[in-house]
Amino acid sequence: MTAAPDSPSRDEVLALIASDPPHVHPGAPQGVWAAAKDCLKYISDVAQPGARTIETGCGATTIVFAASGANHTSVFLDASEGEAVVSWCAAHGIxxxxxxxxxxxxxxxxxxxxxxxxxxVLVDGCHGFPFPQLDWYYMASHLITGGVLIVDDTQLAAPYQLRQYLTADPRWELIRAGSQWAAFRRIGSGSLDEEWESQEFFSPVGLRVEAAKRKVRALGGRLKRKLKL
Ligand SMILES: C[S@@+](CC[C@H](N)C(=O)[O-])C[C@H]1O[C@@H](n2cnc3c(N)ncnc32)[C@H](O)[C@@H]1O
Structure with a gap:
């Protein structure tokens, strides 16, 4: 899809979102719980016309996807959010x-x-556990080799855990660590169904500490038996 001649440029769209935020989320101080500016800029840079894109969440990011000319899907809670994006875009020639x-x-x-x-793929819907993981599972399995995944709000627990997992997984390359988001390139493709044995790279510190404690206890037991204590 090519942009209409009088539609704003990508940079103008980012400036418009900042100066005249869309009223998408009731209760949000500026009208929208928007992704951080550097995240919006990154999406604006990487989403190409005709690219196949999807996000959970709707708002400023949806506007950036719309302006990019990507073939985009937005999955979000309330129909009013989509309506607000459509009317904001209409008012700004997008x-x-x-x-x-x-x-x-x-x-x-x-x-x-x-x-x-x-x-x-952008994961930015519900941030409670296990929604980021669930959104990732259903959307990222469709990413082609070399496709890009963005996880937003990694300052929160569930997105943070997803980021930790992906950072450990050699099938995802961290390509950008943003202010409170991260982007990964997928190496490989297809289903994400697998058992834990295929994920031995994922070993959080707490688990390693527990494993070390078990080893020490077992060693202590063997020593006691040997010394017949
Ligand atoms: C922080 S906002 C992000 C909006 C958007 N990415 C932006 O930059 O403006 C969170 C979004 O998550 C959506 N959301 C919350 N719970 C959801 C759920 N269970 N399923 C889908 N979307 C959900 C809300 O509808 C809202 O649009």
């Missing part, structure tokens, strides 16, 4: 015909959706 709006919880919607190959 096409939204390239966006599929899917209201409803991602836990219900994503398992039922037919999602084809993807170039770019």
């Amino acid at each position: 096409e939204t015909g390239n966006i599929a709006f899917v209201p409803g919880s991602s836990s219900q919607s994503l398992p039922k959706m037919e999602i084809g190959d993807l170039d770019l």
Whole structure:
């Protein structure tokens, strides 16, 4: 999709979001719980016209995807969010015909959706455990080799844990560590179904400490038996 001649440039779109934020999320101080500026800029830089993209969450990021000309899907809670994005875009000369709006919880919607190959995935919906993991599981399995995954709000526990897992997994390359988000390039493709034995690279510190304690206890037991204490 090519942008209409009078539509704003990508940089102008970012400036417009900052100067005239869309009113998407009731209760948000500026009208929208937007991703950080450096995250919006990154999406604006990497989302190419015609790219196959999907996100959980709707708002400033959706506008950036719309302006990029990507074939984009947004999965979010309340239909009013999509409507607010459409009217903000219309007022600012940004096409939204390239966006599929899917209201409803991602836990219900994503398992039922037919999602084809993807170039770019943004996880920025519900931030409570295990939603980032669930969103990642259903969306990132469709990323092609070399496709990009962005996890937003990694200052929060569940997105942080997802980031930790992906950083440990050699099948994901950390390509950008943002202010409170991270981007990974997928090395490989296909289903993410697998057992824990395929994930031995993932060994959080707490688990290693427990394993060390077990070893020490076993050693102590053997020593006692040997000394017949
Ligand atoms: C922090 S906002 C992010 C919005 C957007 N990425 C932006 O930059 O403006 C969180 C979004 O998560 C969505 N959300 C919350 N719970 C969800 C759920 N269970 N399923 C899908 N989306 C959800 C909300 O509808 C909201 O749009």
